[in-house]
Amino acid sequence: xxxxxxxxxxxxxxxxxxxxxxxxxxxxxxxxxxxxxxxxxxxxxxxxxxxxxxxxxxxxxxxxxxxxxxxxxxxxxxxxxxxxxxxxxxxxxxxxxxxxxxxxxxxxxxxxxxxxxxxxxxxxxxxxxxxxxxxxxxxxxxxxxxxxxxxxxxxxxxxxxxxxxxxxxxxxxxxxxxxxxxxxxxxxxxxxxxxxxxxxxxxxxxxxxxxxxxxxxxxxxxxxxxxxxxxxxxxxxxxxxxxxxxxxxxxxxxxxxxxxxxxxxxxxxxxxxxxxxxxxxxxxxxxxxxxxxxxxxxxxxxxxxxxxxxxxxxxxxxxxxxxxxxxxxxxxxxxxxxxxxxxxxxxxxxxxxxxxxxxxxxxxxxxxxxxxxxxxxxxxxxxxxxxxxxxxxxxxxxxxxxxxxxxxxxxxxxxxxxxxxxxxxxxxxxxxxxxxxxxxxxxxxxxxxxxxxxxxxxxxxxxxxxxxxxxxxxxxxxxxxxxxxxxxxxxxxx
Numbered sequence: 001x002x003x004x005x006x007x008x009x010x011x012x013x014x015x016x017x018x019x020x021x022x023x024x025x026x027x028x029x030x031x032x033x034x035x036x037x038x039x040x041x042x043x044x045x046x047x048x049x050x051x052x053x054x055x056x057x058x059x060x061x062x063x064x065x066x067x068x069x070x071x072x073x074x075x076x077x078x079x080x081x082x083x084x085x086x087x088x089x090x091x092x093x094x095x096x097x098x099x100x101x102x103x104x105x106x107x108x109x110x111x112x113x114x115x116x117x118x119x120x121x122x123x124x125x126x127x128x129x130x131x132x133x134x135x136x137x138x139x140x141x142x143x144x145x146x147x148x149x150x151x152x153x154x155x156x157x158x159x160x161x162x163x164x165x166x167x168x169x170x171x172x173x174x175x176x177x178x179x180x181x182x183x184x185x186x187x188x189x190x191x192x193x194x195x196x197x198x199x200x201x202x203x204x205x206x207x208x209x210x211x212x213x214x215x216x217x218x219x220x221x222x223x224x225x226x227x228x229x230x231x232x233x234x235x236x237x238x239x240x241x242x243x244x245x246x247x248x249x250x251x252x253x254x255x256x257x258x259x260x261x262x263x264x265x266x267x268x269x270x271x272x273x274x275x276x277x278x279x280x281x282x283x284x285x286x287x288x289x290x291x292x293x294x295x296x297x298x299x300x301x302x303x304x305x306x307x308x309x310x311x312x313x314x315x316x317x318x319x320x321x322x323x324x325x326x327x328x329x330x331x332x333x334x335x336x337x338x339x340x341x342x343x344x345x346x347x348x349x350x351x352x353x354x355x356x357x358x359x360x361x362x363x364x365x366x367x368x369x370x371x372x373x374x375x376x377x378x379x380x381x382x383x384x385x386x387x388x389x390x391x392x393x394x395x396x397x398x399x400x401x402x403x404x405x406x407x408x409x410x411x412x413x414x415x416x417x418x419x420x421x422x423x424x425x426x427x428x429x430x431x432x433x434x435x436x437x438x439x440x441x442x443x444x445x446x447x448x449x450x451x452x453x454x455x456x457x458x459x460x461x462x463x464x465x466x467x468x469x470x471x472x473x474x475x476x477x478x479x480x481x482x483x484x485x486x487x488x489x490x491x492x493x494x
Contacts, residue, residue, distance in 0.1 A: 001474055003030065004127035005039045006115050008098060008108070008136045010084065013047045016098055018213070018246065018381050019133060019164050025249045027082050029463040035470075038125060040115055043075060043086035045094040051077065055086065059121040063114040065106055066182035072114045074121060085122065087114045104136075105172050109181050112139035120153050128474050131160045135170030138203035139181060145206040146187040158473045161207035163200070165378050166221050166228050167304070170199030194229060201233050208473045210241045211466075213379035214400035218243025226376055242469055245403050246379040247459035253364075253385045260358045261365040267453035270390050273365065280366030284350035286323050293439045294323045295432070296367030296391070298360045298382055301330025301338075301353070306373030306396060311337055312425040318345055320436055325367060326351045327359055364389040369435050373420075373428045377401045383417070384457040390449050393417040394435050396428070404457065408438065408448050416451040 009015050011024030027037040043055075058074040073088030087093075092107040101107065115137075119127065132140045141159040148154045172180070177188040177197050191202035204210055212218045218241055220226035221234050234241065251257070255273075256266040262279035265272035281288060295317075299305050310317075311334070317324070324345075326338050338351035352359065364370070370386035372395045379400030383393040387405075395401040397419045408415035418438070420431035438444045 001129070001470060002036045002125060002127045003027075003038075003129050003131055003470060004119075004122075004125075005037065005131045005133070006137045006140060007039065007041050007133040008111070010039050010041050012079070013051060013084070014041065014044055014098060017164075018379060021248065021381060022164070022213075022246055023133070024080075025247065025459050026463065026466070028080055029247075029459040030466065031081055033463060033467060035467070036125070038083040038085065038122075038127075040085040040087065042093045042098075042111055043073070043088040044098060045090070046096065051079075054078075058085070058123060059118065061117065061121065063110070063117045064182070065110045065113060066179055070110055070114075072118065074118050076123075083125075085118075087111055087118070089114070099136075105170070105176060105180055108136040108170075109139060112137060112143065113182070115140060116143055116148060116154070119157075127157065129158045129160060129470055131162065132203065132207070133162045134164050135168055135200045135203075137161075138170055138199040140203075141206040141208075142183070142187050142190060142199075142202040146184045146190070147182070158208045159206070160209045160211060160469060160473070161203040163204075163210070163212045163221070163378075166200070166212075166226070166230060167376075169201070169228065169230065172197045172199070193233070198230075201230060204230070204233050204237050208240070209469050210237060211469060212241070212243050214245045214403045215243035216402045217378045217399040220376070220399060242465070244462050244465045244469075245400055246381065247462045248381055248384045248388070248457050250388065250458045253388050255365055255389045258361055258365070260361045262362070265365075265390075267390065267450065270449060270453065273390055276362065276365040277368070280325065280362055281323075283362065284325055285347065286325075286350060287347040289321075289323065291440075292321050292323055293368040293436060294325060294366065295369045295371055295394075296324075296363045296386075297326045297328065297371050298363055299326075299328040299330075299372070301328050301334035303331075304375045305330075306375050306423075306428070307334050309373045309423070309425040309428045310371070313429045314341060316429060317432060318348065320433065322348075322432075322436065324349045325363055327355065327363055329353050329355055364391055367391055368439055369394055369432070371432065372396070372401060374398060374401060375423055380404070384455070387416055387452040387455045388457060390453050392435060392438070392448055392452055394428075394431050395419055396423070397421050404455075408444070408451070410444055413447050414451070415448070416455045417448075 007023045009020035011020045030037040055075040055077045058076050060073050062069050063072045075086040177183045191197045193201040263272050263275035335353040342349045342351045370391045370393045372383050377399040386393050393405050395405045405417035406415040407419045418431050418435040420427045
């Protein structure tokens, strides 16, 4: 089975969030199961220079954005056993950031058109399924069912569309349907919703299978608070919706092999974690307090991450015998707040309003408790990483947080974290206090941290679920491949 992942991020080339991690790990897991999986993404200017020297030009051709003709270069390279294809156009991708530009609609309409046009040019590879991700690739299922519906070169292709975060839908004015996106009248009707062109809505309707990144989130987005206006469309298409929990790269996120932390350790040598805690205290200028737990957060400082809950009870939290470290950037009001708390509680609070993967790793390894009070969280990876470092997650039971973190049960000695249910600051504070009490109960703490270490957050189960999804829509792909190859040869002979 041949799967082509089409995305705008994939580690190690580009990453701004969980999408990059998924696209770097899931294809590799599928390849190990016999799938011929490859990845296609934009050739951004800020990809590290070391990778450019390994890229080979595959093709140069003209593509289009509605009525405009545009250059496209197709490059490829192999990394970690995965073939990556890169769509090159400096007008659209030679920029400092991946997103956030006035012409993002045009940029990713170009990417979708280029991806469709280059499929017959991929060397020795005819995809059976296009696995598209987020609104930036949402036009591909739409185009396939409308503009390319009669194309012999694209016949038999199936699509999977994954929603990583329904908050970002690709909404544009109705006037963009033809002039910008080149939609047919049918395509325009498919994408129109609530007075605008909604690209994600179009993909939900036209894809063959719809997935999202955790079972609980798949249920949540059927309702108004989580569905962000698309809940009715989700309900209409729930017959093809599957929630599959993301995994993490357990080789990358491994305290035994992590070279960035102060002292390597494992579940069997978890006493060595204390050396990382001591090093974190020194690095952050925190006071030496032998029996005081450290609470950590590595997060974007935006409202849906539950930051207001933390802000509203922070002084009450600091009445407990705890220390607190935070790494993350975002809205200025939150950055200013945590900087001010670091000033008020010198020696007990440290805040770095930026991001560094190296510092993040040292926090995962050095803190005792990891706080994620998200109002919504499609999947979340930080709670998984924290657990694999023997750090106990404290999470709100929503989305992937609910699917990955099980509250500790002192009777059954089960569970790998502490949870709370309501979007309520006092409920969150109560969960933190329960976690602190467990920290001061050596027998419970030993079992709880063992359970966290033992959590299986690999991609193994997720990859198996995706194989089921692909198998359900790819019937007859071998016959389609033969027909496709025959058409290509006939076209070449002409």
